[in-house]
Amino acid sequence: MDIFDRARRALGDLAQSASTQAQIIQLQTRMGEIESELTRQYAEAGRRARELWRQRLFADADFEVLMTRITTLQQELEQLRTEVANVVSAQPPPPRTCAQCGAELDPNDRFCGTCGAVAAPAAAPPPPPPPAGPTAA
Numbered sequence: 001m002d003i004f005d006r007a008r009r010a011l012g013d014l015a016q017s018a019s020t021q022a023q024i025i026q027l028q029t030r031m032g033e034i035e036s037e038l039t040r041q042y043a044e045a046g047r048r049a050r051e052l053w054r055q056r057l058f059a060d061a062d063f064e065v066l067m068t069r070i071t072t073l074q075q076e077l078e079q080l081r082t083e084v085a086n087v088v089s090a091q092p093p094p095p096r097t098c099a100q101c102g103a104e105l106d107p108n109d110r111f112c113g114t115c116g117a118v119a120a121p122a123a124a125p126p127p128p129p130p131p132a133g134p135t136a137a
């Protein structure tokens with residue numbers, strides 16, 4: 001691999017990771033919006049439930065609409081969480097670099113080609129993501 005290939009590859013990685021970052025930020029922004037919307041809906045449902053209870057009434061149509069809205073939002077949030085996890089896990093691992101001089105190392109290098117320092121072993125793969133929490137039925 002010559003220097004130009006290396007530069008092109010580095011630029012490609014950079015562009016990819018920048019767009020991945022943007023994608024993650026976009027997803028997280030949307031998640032934040034849904035979370036605050038859910039908070040509002042929970043508050044409204046709680047208020048409505050107390051009102052119904054005071055009047056010794058069962059859930060009415062308004063309340064059903066609220067609960068449906070909450071369920072939909074929860075599902076949307078769960079879906080976004082999955083999307084973020086997919087985007088994150090699709091990212092290539094960061095390149096190995098020399099702890100001594102910062103030069104980029106090939107995965108199998110045992111010594112730095114630039115300064116000759118002993119290369120630290122490749123980082124262990126990240127642990128699998130924790131299992132998804134309970135989902136609303």
Ligand SMILES: [Zn+2]
Pocket residue numbers: 098099100101102103112113114115116117
């Ligand atoms: Zn080095």
